[in-house]
Amino acid sequence: MNRKLSWIRENRAAGLVLYFAAVCILVPLLILPVWIFFGRWQWPELFPSAFSLRALRMIFSDVGILKVIFSSILLSGCVAVLATVTGIMAARAIVLHDFRGKRLVTFFSMLPMIVPAASFAMGVHVVFLRMGLGDTWTGLLLVHMIYSVPYTVSIMTDITAMAGDRLELQAQVLGVSPLRAFWHISLPIMMPGVLSSLSMAYIVSFSQYFLTLLIGGGRVRTLSVVMVPYIQSGDRTVASAYATLFIMTLMIVFGVMEFFARRKYEQAFAD
DSSP states (O other): OHHHHHHHHHOHHHHHHHHHHHHHHHHHHHHHHHHHTEEEOOTTOSSOOEEOOHHHHHHHHOTTHHHHHHHHHHHHHHHHHHHHHHHHHHHHHHHHOOOTTHHHHHHHHTHHHHSOHHHHHHHHHHHHHHHTOTTSHHHHHHHHHHHHHHHHHHHHHHHHHHHOSHHHHHHHHTTOOHHHHIIIIIHHHTHHHHHHHHHHHHHHHHTOOHHHHHHHTTSSOOHHHHHHHHHHHTOHHHHHHHHHHHHHHHHHHHHHHHHHHHHHHHHHHHO
């Protein structure tokens, strides 16, 4: 922490940019809780003019809100884990092995990021309907994975290239099995990248609205599916309440993920 502060002090231009970015992020976040308690805040009024508890009443009266939160966390958590595992395996294949069509595989792994979301969703929806995966939880899990894997592959490719496999191979020479060598040596070294990959995949899945609505057919309710209609309709009071709940849920999940990742990292290097 002290090194970061000293670096900001030495690089004033970079520090100003960081502080400006922090203000641009924090100010809108601080306004969200304010909007929950006020029903009207018109321009050019400096302060809200109409107190209202309508948003809180709507959220607490929704008996299915806990189920929605649990469903969102479960879906995005499964997507994050599966996408990260896929990204690790793909990254190791791309970085540590040479095979024919390697560049083509790398290019195709990035296609969901390149193709527009609407075109991608419509095409996948037609395919999933023919496969019997439309309007199902499994289909939604798969389509979120398809959209998340390019991010995990991109992150883990860079991390794997930096970590290499020399220590892992040395452990195998000493008689350790490949799986144990990866688990106890390579994985702790790559843990910051793994955490970034998990976080990115979780955010991509947790914030998906169009894909979730189209592939889930409205049967699978997530926080984004519940929240976005209020944003589109201009109901800022209720939208702010759901957005605050959305952010709080993300922060709690990220805190838990970072705790276990750091614990794994510390245990590995303590041994």
